[in-house]
Amino acid sequence: MAQPSHTFFLKTGWFIIQVDCTAVPVWLDPLQQRYAHFLTCPPSTPPALHISLQPGVPSTYPQNKAPDFTPHGVTFAPPGWEGELDFAQKTGWVRPGPNFFIEETDYFLRVACAIQAFRTEGLLFHAAGILRGGEGYLFFGHSGAGKTTIARLSGERAVMNDDLVLLRPEPGGWVVYGTPFYNPTQVIPSGNFSAPLVQMLGLVQDQDVYLENASPGHTLAEIVANVPVISTDARCAVELLTRCQKLIAQVPAFRLHFRKDDSFWAVIENRRG
Structure with a gap:
């Protein structure tokens, strides 16, 4: 399977998350550098989650928000960055602030991994x-x-x-x-x-x-x-x-x-x- 443009695949534990930077391609290289040890090839089967990154509202400091739980996942509401995870659809999106996109994307992915691990017998x-x-x-x-x-x-x-x-x-x-x-x-x-x-x-x-x-x-x-x-x-x-x-x-x-x-x-x- 060919690597989609402006996308990378993150192997974390026993599952793979696809991170799509199509809307903000300049974020691709910094994120790939951060996660270099955990990058993997496109899987032969659909990844556990497909997460799209979109530019959000600039902020003065990175924010670690508590998620609001929904029947199928979680949401992160404004003020500041926002996002959503839908595990029934195996999708998610996040709009981090452009000046702290690494820290806020990282936090969003931590929450995604915590829930995905628990859904698949882990912690x-x-x-x-x-x-x-x-x-x-x-x-x-x-x-x-x-x-x-x-x-x-x-x-x-x-x-x-x-x-x-x-x-x-x-x-x-x-x-x-x-x-x-x-x-x-x-x-x-x-x-x-x-x-x-x-x-x-x-x-x-x-x-x-x-x-x-x-x-x-x-x-x-x-x-x-x-x-x-x-x-x-x-x-x-x-x-x-x-x-x-x-x-x-x-x-x-x-x-x-x-x-x-x-x-x-x-x-x-x-x-x-």
Whole structure:
């Protein structure tokens, strides 16, 4: 299949999103550069979503809006940029401000990925994903808990993403996937990686370095709290809880007490063996 003009295809996890810049072709190259590790060829079957970009109203700063949920997707209403996702039609459109089109398009795509993942048995999850020996490790916690610090202290280990990853159960267990989303202060993803998920580690900044067993209830609450977008839609509450319970039943989870050096990796590797 030939590459359509002014369009690119983004491979995120197990699905592909087509991003159409026909209305604003000057946005194509900057967006392709941002998502370079995650670009893919046109698929042989229709992509999960076809999203059209259109010029919006100029703004003085980028805006991360909360979506309004609809029966088939979400809308983002003015003031500022606007957009819509219709998962029944597998389409969407967004009108970001021209001076912040990268940041606002990126946010729109994050929401699209969160919902598409949930609709296909997965989760978008706030965590740093690090690849070690072909296995995936998740480090999660509230903003400021240390996810980016962990990524920077992980040396030659590949950073799947230091803030947002995708998770999905497969026949052999849960798999973690990197995502293309990052902010200027974060570690840029090393590539488009996926790996079996072997440990989940809730972050606790400390002077001592050790792993602490956490109660299933505490772990479940933390996991649910770190699922963006979906956790704000009451219609998804029961399924979200069920899916997170399945996750913590199948993947070992600990609280990682760490200080700002790489000594935590020795503790993790000793436990993993």
